Amino acid sequence: MTDILFRKVKGSADLYAKELSSLLGDLKSPFKKGDAVGIKLHWGEKGNHSYLPPDYAREIAQWLHKQGTKPFVFDTTALYSGGRRIASDSLKTAQEHGYTEKFLGCPVIIADGPEGRDVADIPAGFKHFKTVQVASVVEKTDGFVIFSHFKGHMAAVFGGAIKNISMGFASRAQKQRMHSDARPYMKKEKCTRCGICVEVCPSGAARPDDEGYPIYDHDTCIGCAQCIALCPEMALKILWNTEDKIFQEKLIETAAAVWKRIAGRAVMINALINIATECDCLPGEHPMMSPDLGFMGGYHPVEIDAESLNLIGAELFERAHPNMSWQRQFEYARETGFYPHDPLRKRT
Ligand code: SF4
Ligand code: SF4
Missing domain, CATH: 3.30.70.20 (Alpha-Beta Plaits)
Structure with a gap:
């Protein structure tokens, strides 16, 4: 856990971006001048109230501009109907939530293309998936900032960096394969x-x-x-249909396959802000399970998610989503070699 940075937020929400800026200043950047760098985030489903405001993404884009890189913000099309199933709807939702090129200072795109078909099959070699299908941005872009809103999730129990590179990079077909149980x-x-x-x-x-x-x-x-x-x-x-453990394993397999492609050219930032019981993909207002804590930076999705859970308290997530096998994500990450340590050791 030596590579985790944290900045606690205090005061009103409009001061939070300063803490993020301070954290970015201490983060070891893997990017070179001229690199195209994708900021992977979730701009919130239409009608959701707990998504992150665009101010933090703008802070990250400014940090990337200062390094001479070419940032852009992206997400992928969603599986279900609503405000993000097709690219044009999703970009409209992004705009309504303040994620515009004008505000952010960089382009906002849907990385799997207008029809969700700009995808690539990449090797996985695991028991559920021999290959996984993800947005082709994974092959076309020099680097990534994985910017994740850490909060609850009805199937994964928690959603942070692991879910952002797994479900977040997945094509609609791959999302479907993960949800199929x-x-x-x-x-x-x-x-x-x-x-x-x-x-x-x-x-x-x-x-x-x-x-x-x-x-x-x-x-x-x-x-x-x-x-x-x-x-x-x-x-x-x-x-x-089967144990929910299968879903947790599929989530990890997809994340691990993406990670093999982007490790060494990606940094993670988790926002422990608006820590709602449910994901930003659910419309409506969801109860908060913790006050705002701050921003965490790191270099591995499993490590930063474990540390985020440890800080917030895994028991709060268990209370919101009882009897689910979220621990399987960490066990399976170890078994598959995705993250060969026990990040929850002595902590839960
Ligand atoms: S989960 Fe099944 S029943 Fe529900 S909306 Fe999707 S396809 Fe229809
Ligand atoms: S209350 Fe829920 S389950 Fe019942 S009809 Fe409406 S959406 Fe369906």
């Missing part, structure tokens, strides 16, 4: 029969029964979790 399960007593889950289901797997309650055809369901994300009553939960 998840299916919706309805708590009938909570359902108001509003029909939203039926309306948003991209595969036609959700349909109303004679009384208007939704039923889900698990054979047709592609596991995109869109219905779960958009149910206003939180009536839907994930039912795993």
Whole structure:
């Protein structure tokens, strides 16, 4: 844990960017003058209230400009319908959330292209995936700043740098392969029969029964979790076809394959700000599980995520998402050689 930097935030939120700037000043930059450097981040789903404001991305872009590099901000298309499924919608959402070229001082792009087809198959060699399919930016760009909002997540339990290089770089097909074991399960007593889950289901797997309650055809369901994300009553939960450990392993395999490609030309920054129980891909307002803590910098996604969990308190994430196998991400990272140490040792 020697390569982790941290700056605690204090005062009002408009002062936080100064702390980030101080952290960036101490970060060892792997970039050279003239490098194209992608800042990978999540600008928040349409209707989400806890996404990070664009001020921090602007700070990072300025840091990169000062080094003579050519920064750009990027994300990839999402699996589900909403404000980020297709590139044009996602860029509109980015703009509505303040992520514009004018404000950031650098271009804002969708790295897997307008139709989500600008992708590359890269070797993985693991038990679930022999190859993984990710945005081709992984091959075309000189360096990366992996800027991750650290918060809760309904399937991964926590979302930070690992998830940002895994789900965040993945093509829609690869996202689907990772989600393929998840299916919706309805708590009938909570359902108001509003029909939203039926309306948003991209595969036609959700349909109303004679009384208007939704039923889900698990054979047709592609596991995109869109219905779960958009149910206003939180009536839907994930039912795993297999143990949720499989999802955690798939997440790690994709991240590890990307990491093999970008290690040595990437730095990590985790923002421990707006630490909500749910991911920025869920619309709505989600409870905060911790006050704002600060910015963390590092050089390995597993290490920085473990240290972020240690600092916030893994028990808060367990309380928000009980009975899930989030620890499997760290075990499996060790087993696969992605991160051959135990970053949670003596800490949880
Ligand atoms: S029923 Fe399946 S395919 Fe339809 S929205 Fe829900 S998770 Fe996605
Ligand atoms: S979105 Fe939720 S409340 Fe509405 S019909 Fe579906 S399960 Fe019921």
